[in-house]
Amino acid sequence: MAKADRLNRLDARRMELEAEYTDALIAALRTTASGKWGLFDHQGDRRTREKIAPVIDHLAELGQDIDKMREQLLLPPFALQQEFLQSRGRVNADAVGEPKQAQAWLDRLAQSAVE
Numbered sequence: 001m002a003k004a005d006r007l008n009r010l011d012a013r014r015m016e017l018e019a020e021y022t023d024a025l026i027a028a029l030r031t032t033a034s035g036k037w038g039l040f041d042h043q044g045d046r047r048t049r050e051k052i053a054p055v056i057d058h059l060a061e062l063g064q065d066i067d068k069m070r071e072q073l074l075l076p077p078f079a080l081q082q083e084f085l086q087s088r089g090r091v092n093a094d095a096v097g098e099p100k101q102a103q104a105w106l107d108r109l110a111q112s113a114v115e
Helices: 002-033 046-072 079-087 098-114
Strands: none
Touching: 002 046, 002 079, 002 098, 046 079
């Protein structure tokens, strides 16, 4: 019974952290959608990376904690973090800019919240 209680508490904490991660990502996406580049690191600019580093570091720390909990609970890795990490980095010259990409993310997250 103690193990079940511990796992229930761990799962509750995981859900709290996932909500915190989602809220932090949405805040960063809103900033990017309003025109501030750097979240997706499309340009690879050192100064831009330095400015956005606290946000990226916070998301990475939360994501690592979530994935550790998910591993203990025998759950797959946190999909939202995996998608975000895969969306970062250099893109082709004809790719949409970061503000449009951020808005697309916001629209998708809003749609998935409704479903």
